[in-house]
Amino acid sequence: MSADRKSPGYSRSTEDYLKAIYELESEDRAAQTSAIAEALDVAPPSVSGMVKRLSESGLLEHVPYRGVQLTRAGRRAALRMMRRHRILETYLTSKLGYDWDSVHEEAERLEHAVSDELVERMAMALGYPQYDPHGAPIPTKDGEIEEPADLLLLSEVPVGQVAELRMVSDRDPDLLRYVASLGLRVGVVFEVIGRQPFRGPTAIRLAVGHGREQHDHVIGHELAEHLSCLVLEGDVV
Amino acid sequence: MSADRKSPGYSRSTEDYLKAIYELESEDRAAQTSAIAEALDVAPPSVSGMVKRLSESGLLEHVPYRGVQLTRAGRRAALRMMRRHRILETYLTSKLGYDWDSVHEEAERLEHAVSDELVERMAMALGYPQYDPHGAPIPTKDGEIEEPADLLLLSEVPVGQVAELRMVSDRDPDLLRYVASLGLRVGVVFEVIGRQPFRGPTAIRLAVGHGREQHDHVIGHELAEHLSCLVLEGDVV
DNA sequence: ACGTAAATTTAGGCAAGCTTAAATTTGGGA
């Protein structure tokens, strides 16, 4: 009665721009031309041109030389793409045996081709999951997305704390493969047992298996900045 | 050791042209410009232009004013698309609850976006099916396709014969819905109990359910020309 | 306050594919 009265019908490029801008807005305040260009791997003038078209379409607002912000319509379209991407990643992982490091690329292509109906059928087959395999929240069909819990980057979790890995960027397959090779997945709990100063590595301890063997790992600062964690318990000294 | 050493990388349009030309060649001898134009719903000059580009790419051979034929490379690419399309239709039907009348459109978009790996994963999940939900043979990964059995159109099956429905075009959802509503699916066996002259309708009798109730249907000539059947037994008078 | 480096936009162009209108080729009937 209220669903898709409006046909989506944006071009592949448009969808990519909206998604990239949405993701930049989640971090920054306003998305800048060069950041968009880098995210989409195009030259900055291409972004200027596309931004003009998108703002004429009412999908975003552009303050020349300052940056860009999604309108309500733009955000709605972007969240639709995020939902598609994350449902696809979850489906491919759960139902077709993909690893969490290889789904991103496949979803990146499919998200432009699936129908709303297929997305909903996949979501149903999965039992309407709330998170994708990397821990990112899946927007609802109505474009609502969970407020990110107050997660800390692993590089910021104080030594001595116990924390749970909650989210990893899906962008870098090598990173994901390496993280998985350490036994780290979304939901895994570990203790931060040390950290070197000057952006040095963080040491963590995992209790793995039923035998409770302990595995210690040293994680470089760069990598630790890509792991979002929920602090569980354990007070600092 | 021999698989996909060559990256496919054809445009969506190119893939559509190759598929359409392949399908026309399966019927006609050589595909003509106007037939391609009609199949793809574009104007004939668009076909002329695209044919020039495709033959420069070595995907087909063009005899001006005469028609077009796929080269070996063109046929290989076309069969790859046919495999994708038919695996997708089968997957959507078997695993995601699509009806046979609604899968074509979805597959038509997805076939350009899925990776070879995803196609193979779907095929594996399905147990490497040989036919899609409409009875069309699925080419192998190596581009081999089953020779069509000597099927007769229902409009040509002699009265008195018992036959099995083997294949229906996937193009027209309304037709498929109607055919299904008669209880006709691929594999259903029936007897041809009559036919009116001058391209008149054909009457068939189905034994349905375990109670062996008989259902008779009258099928217009146009529709009967879309149903490919294997004659099983029963001699003509 | 000013000058320069970095970011951004404008200018000019290209390729893919589509369109319509006009020119050409083909083929069948009188």
Place this chain on the structure above:
DNA sequence: TCCCAAATTTAAGCTTGCCTAAATTTACGT
């Protein structure tokens, strides 16, 4: 055989989205 209708191709132009080079604006350091 000739002529016309249908099919096809050529011509010219549009849109999207990309590019590089040049012009502009911003912002920062001194």
